[in-house]
Amino acid sequence: MLFSVLIPFISHARILPDIYTFPQEIISTVNKHKATALVSIPIHYRALKVDNLLTPSLKVAFSSSGALDRSDALHFLGKTGLGITEIYGSTETGGIALRSISERTESWKPFDIVSWKLVGSRITVKSAFASPEMQRDNEGYCLTGDEACEVQDKRFVLLGRADGIVKVAGKRVDLAHVQNKIKELPGVLDAVVIALAADKGRETVIAAIVAGAWTEIQLKKLLLEKLEPYAVPRRIKIVPSITRTAAGKIDRRRIEQLFSRNKN
Numbered sequence: 177m178l179f180s181v182l183i184p185f186i187s188h189a190r191i192l193p194d195i196y197t198f199p200q201e202i203i204s205t206v207n208k209h210k211a212t213a214l215v216s217i218p219i220h221y222r223a224l225k226v227d228n229l230l231t232p233s234l235k236v237a238f239s240s241s242g243a244l245d246r247s248d249a250l251h252f253l254g255k256t257g258l259g260i261t262e263i264y265g266s267t268e269t270g271g272i273a274l275r276s277i278s279e280r281t282e283s284w285k286p287f288d289i290v291s292w293k294l295v296g297s298r299i300t301v302k303s304a305f306a307s308p309e310m311q312r313d314n315e316g317y318c319l320t321g322d323e324a325c326e327v328q329d330k331r332f333v334l335l336g337r338a339d340g341i342v343k344v345a346g347k348r349v350d351l352a353h354v355q356n357k358i359k360e361l362p363g364v365l366d367a368v369v370i371a372l373a374a375d376k377g378r379e380t381v382i383a384a385i386v387a388g389a390w391t392e393i394q395l396k397k398l399l400l401e402k403l404e405p406y407a408v409p410r411r412i413k414i415v416p417s418i419t420r421t422a423a424g425k426i427d428r429r430r431i432e433q434l435f436s437r438n439k440n
Contacts, residue, residue, distance in 0.1 A: 183238070189213055199223045206231045217241045217424040219366070221248045221260065229255040238263060241424045243352065245359060249277035264334070269320060270305025273332070283331040293317060298338055299324040342371045342380045345406045349382065354409065357402045358395070364388040366418045368426050369409060372435060383435050384409040387417045411435060 184191055189212060196202045202224060206214065210233040218239055225248055234256060239249075240263040249260050259278025265271040272292070273284035286292050291302040300317040310318040323335040336350035343349070355369040365387040372381045386395060392412040399408045413434060420426055 183213065183215065187213055187236075197223075199226050199229075203229065203231060206234060212236070214238070215240075218244045218248070219420060219424045221245070221252060222366070224248075225251045231256055234258060237261065240265070243356070244277075245356070246277070247360070253277055265305075266320075268307045268310050269301055269318060270303055270307075272301050272303070272320075281331075283327050283329075283333050285329075285331050291317070292332070294324065294326065294332075295319065297323040297325070297335065299332065299334075342382070344380055344382060347404070347406050349407045351382070354382065354384070354403060354407055357399065358384060358386060358409075360402075361388075361390070361395070361398055363390060368418060368431060370428065370431060372411070372432065381411060382407070382409045383411040383413075385413045385415055385418060385431055385434065387415055390414065 183189075192205065192209060192211070196205050197220065202214075202216075202220065203226075205211070207230075211231075212233055212235045214231075214234055214237040216237070216239055218241070221239060221244060229252065235258075237252065237256070237258050237260045239260050244260060244262050249262075253259050259276040261274055261276050263271050264273045264275075264284050271287055272290055273286045275281065275284050287303075289303065290305075293300055295317075298319060299322050300313070300319050302312075302315070302317045306312075306318050312318055321337055321339050323338050323341070324332045325335060326332050336352045340351040341348055342351065351369045351371060355367055358364055358367040358369065367384055367386045367388075369382065369384045372383050384395075390398070392414060395412055395414075396408055418426065419430075
C-alpha cells in the first residue's frame, strides 16, 4: 500500500512494471526511464555499492524490509547526493516510522498518524494501517517484536529484536548486532546469524552463515576484535551466496537444516 499506492499518488509518478535486482540493471533502468523515485530493499542497496552509480534523475530513495547497512547508505549518499529514507514497519503493522541517513542519527521519527508507547522495552503501536488480525490491548495498541528506547523529540531508537536477543553463558546477545558486525568485515557479501539449541541441555549456540572469502577460523579471529568472546558465533558456515526472496527475506528453516546436516 505505502509504495504501490501512496508514494506514487503523492509524487504523481508511475510505477515501472518489473522488479530489478542486479546493480547495472537498476542503474540503466533508472537512467533509461529518468526515474525520480527508487523503492528498494537493503540487499539491493548493498549491490549498488559500485563506482559507476550515476543516477541524475533520482530525487528520492526509499528502503524497507530490514535494517539498511550504514556503509551502503553512505556510499549511495556520496554517489547520488540522496539520503535514503528508511521505513520501519512490517506487513502486519504497516509503516511505523522513518529516518534518513542524511540526518546522521540512529533514531526513528514516527509517522504523524501513528501512536506508539513502550511496554517494558517492547514498542507497541496504534495505527489504522495495522492488520486487523493483530492482537491489540485495551487502548488499541499492537505489540511488535522489537525493543526500543525513547529519545528526544518523541523519537525512538531500536535496540534489537525481542525475539532476537538470546542468552549465552548468562550474557545477553543481540543476534542482529552480531550479524551487522559480520557484514562490516571487508570481503563479506552477506551474513545471517541465528540461535540454535545445543545438543544437550538448554544452552543456546550462536550460528552464522556467511557469504564471502574468509575461512571460519579467520572470521572468528576477526570477530574477537569486535565482539565479546561469548557473542562470537560458535558455528560458522561459509557459502558462495545466501539465497533470499524478492523481498530480501531468508528461509530460516533451510538454514537450520544446513547446520543440522553438517554438525561440527
